[in-house]
Amino acid sequence: MITISELGKTVGTTQLLSNVSMEFPTGKILGVIGPSGNGKTTLLLCLSGLLPFDRGSITIGVTSITAEESSLRSEKIWQFRRQSGIVFQHLHLFPHLTVLRNITEAPIHVNGKPKAVAETEALALLEKLGIGQHRNKYPEELSGGEQQRVAILRAIAMNPEVLLLDEPTSALDPIRSGDVRNLLQDFTATGHTVVIVSHSVRFLRGFADYLAFMGKSELIEMNRTQQLLENPQDERTREFLHLSEMN
Amino acid sequence: MLLALQSLAAYSSPTLRWGADPSGGAPYVYADPANPQTYTGFDYEFAEALARQMRMRAEFVPTDWESIVASLNRKEFDVIINGFEPTEDRAREMLFSKPYYLFRLQLTVRKDNNLISSLEDCKTNGKSVGTLVNCAASRLLESGGYIVKGYQDPVGAYQDLELGRVDAVLMDVAAEMFYARRNSSLKPAGKPFHTGAYVVGIRKSDSLLAAKVNAAIDSLADNGTTERIFRKWQLWDDEQLKLRTKGTEPYAMTSQDFNWTEGLIKLLKAAGVTVLLAFGAMIIAVILGIPLALGQSKGGRITGTLCTVYIEFFRGTPVLVQLLFLYFGLPVIGITLPGWLTAIVGLGLNYAAYESQVYRSAFQAVPERQWQVAYSLGMRPFQAFRRIIFPQAFRIALPPMTNDFVALFKDTSTAFAIAVWELATAYRELANATQSYLGIGLIVCLYYLAMSLPLAHYAHRLERKLQRKSTGILTSGTEQ
Known part of the structure; x- marks a missing residue:
């Protein structure tokens, strides 16, 4: 179970998140939708433990942090960060490392995995996504879609409880392709959770198990994907879905 | 009126432009501590006397010791008067006047040093010797195979000696007297040795000027002006009387043939x-x-x-x-x-x-x-x-x-x-x-x-x- 309770975050006079609470089960895919600039990415960064928040708390599995702990460089925030892996919109692969080393760097040097084991596992993942032949290339030599797969594998290789994807539709193609979808579904099947932030409803339909709609800095509603799409409770959700349909 | 005539005469008389390095240049030529706008020193006084004897007006041109011969040949001044020693290598580039002073060299060590009492001791013990670059002492040391450290001025050399950065300093007695004799942490090692001469340096093409300078040096030596100047600076000894007789020149010329x-x-x-x-x-x-x-x-x-x-x-x-x-x-x-x-x-x-x-x-x-x-x-x-x-x-x-x-x-x-x-x-x-x-x-x-x-x-x-x-x-x- 992942629990977010009364989460709040303000920068200067701008409220980025106000009183956001939600709960969803592990082993599922959650989509977070809403117009740009409504705090979706902020929520994701708070979940990842990379962005301190002002109020509330987040619990992933057995680890939880409060607002105070999120802003301290305490042992707890480091543990909490290990619960999740994040794939940024612009991926931010390590440009000085090969594809293989992008994936194995953390397992070897953080988890202390033997190099041979880490490489065998990484290669298996690369093969699964059909990019094993690129293992010794540098990120800049890959297409956008290939780079996105590497970024996802880099996060998955650390075996996090939750995988966080920020706007994956900007590199678009691969995430909709069968092999990446299979990879993520295999990942959830083993009890892991995936959270995808996107402004594209079309992309999440039929892929996410749950959808959460973010209005201006707050959570408007959350439901099973089909129910939210067919029977939205709030006027703002209806309006957003209507505009999405038209696009 | 008289003053005006004098200064007029001074300006109408030809100028003898002489070059020397006044930085760390005591007691040869240096800024007068009592009046830093003007210079003093035995070479300064000698140059004034020399010019007067030649019915010329002396004009001092401060320059850099190390490149003083090059500056002379670039015509920045007409003569060098700076405790300047004749050497065989320089003889190819320029003319030397007769000597106007005979100098000796003095080795100086730290007070607590009982190991070095002569230049030979430096060689046998592998000790370094500091001196001015481009002078008789440096040529003597280099041709003798010593460990030499060259300095731009005596101040730096003696300071390094005090600080132990160099083991001994070899310098003309004049400089040694002024910079080291009164320093309580230093002492002379052995007696002064090696007689050399200070001469006036002149461009090779100026043989006419050289003849005039030589005549003036003789006059100054014979009429006692030279003695008066060097006595004032406590640098007079009877050795200098040899310069009055017009015999063979009683000094050694150091040499540095470039290999x-x-x-x-x-x-x-x-x-x-x-x-x-x-x-x-x-x-x-x-x-x-x-x-x-x-x-x-x-x-x-x-x-x-x-x-x-x-x-x-x-x-x-x-x-x-x-x-x-x-x-x-x-x-x-x-x-x-x-x-x-x-x-x-x-x-x-x-x-x-x-x-x-x-x-x-x-x-x-x-x-x-x-x-x-x-x-x-x-x-x-x-x-x-x-x-x-x-x-x-x-x-x-x-x-x-x-x-x-x-x-x-x-x-x-x-x-x-x-x-x-x-x-x-x-x-x-x-x-x-x-x-x-x-x-x-x-x-x-x-x-x-x-x-x-x-x-x-x-x-x-x-x-x-x-x-x-x-x-x-x-x-x-x-x-x-």
Whole structure:
């Protein structure tokens, strides 16, 4: 179970998140939708433990942090960060490392995995996504879609409880392709959770198990994907879905 | 009226422009401590007397001792009157007058030194001897195979002797009397020895002037003017009476025949020193630049301010001044470093300020998200820095660092100011000895190029090798 309770975050006079609470089960895919600039990415960064928040708390599995702990460089925030892996919109692969080393760097040097084991596992993942032949290339030599797969594998290789994807539709193609979808579904099947932030409803339909709609800095509603799409409770959700349909 | 006529006469009479180096030039020619606008010294008085005897007006032209012959030949002045000794090598370049004073050399050591009582002791014990560059003493020492350290002026030589940077100093008695005799921590070693002569130096083409100067020197010697001047400076002895008789000249002429093979080996050694200085200083700069950059950008207010003050101080003042400060200033508070180490430390401290700025901009060029990705993968700050941030920043910093290193290479030439025998010092000394500024200059440039070109080449290759892996920074987009 992942629990977010009364989460709040303000920068200067701008409220980025106000009183956001939600709960969803592990082993599922959650989509977070809403117009740009409504705090979706902020929520994701708070979940990842990379962005301190002002109020509330987040619990992933057995680890939880409060607002105070999120802003301290305490042992707890480091543990909490290990619960999740994040794939940024612009991926931010390590440009000085090969594809293989992008994936194995953390397992070897953080988890202390033997190099041979880490490489065998990484290669298996690369093969699964059909990019094993690129293992010794540098990120800049890959297409956008290939780079996105590497970024996802880099996060998955650390075996996090939750995988966080920020706007994956900007590199678009691969995430909709069968092999990446299979990879993520295999990942959830083993009890892991995936959270995808996107402004594209079309992309999440039929892929996410749950959808959460973010209005201006707050959570408007959350439901099973089909129910939210067919029977939205709030006027703002209806309006957003209507505009999405038209696009 | 009388005054006006006198000054008119003075201005209408021809001028004898004479050159000498007044810095550390006592008691020859130096700024009068009682009245720093004017000069004094026995050579100053002698030059005035000489000009008067020749019915000319003396005009003093301050110059640099080391290149004094070159300046004479460039016609910056007409004659050299600066305790100037005739040498066989100089005889090829210029004319010498008759001697107007016979000098001797005196060896000086530290008070507590009982090992050295003669020049021979320095050789047998392998002790270094300091002296002025380009003078009779330096020629004597160099041809005798001593460990020589050349100085631009006596002050620096005796100061280094006190500080133990050199074991003995050999100098003309006149300078020794003025700078060392009254210093309680130094003492003369043995008696004065080697009689040499001070003469007036004249351009080779000015034989007419030479004849007039010789006649005037004879007159001054015979009418007692010379004696009066040198008695006043307590430098008179009966030896000088020999100059009144017009017999054979009773002094020895030192010689330095330039041996090209030896010269090139000397230059090669100097090049080695240059390499040592450059690499030593760069290692200090590269390492010290890291805490400076971190302190300035990530340190608290006090640390940050201190780092900024350090950086602006070293970037905003000339490296030459910094070296002089370290060499002569630090001993005051009890820290005495040898010249080469001072040069390495000084240049290192200076370039650390530049490297810190290279690092700072390089780290700023690595996107903040790279830190976040590393953290989300469970890396701790140090691990993230070492494995993710540093390698990327290094690739960005490499080209400007290469530039700085080549610049540092050339800046090692400032070490000549603190008597380090590196390539630029070697150039000045050898070119002065041979008067071959062009030939030796070209060789020295070749030495510099032979060192800096491979450096630039290898750095460029390394850059290209790393560049192939690093352009991701240039292609990654911005993120809101």
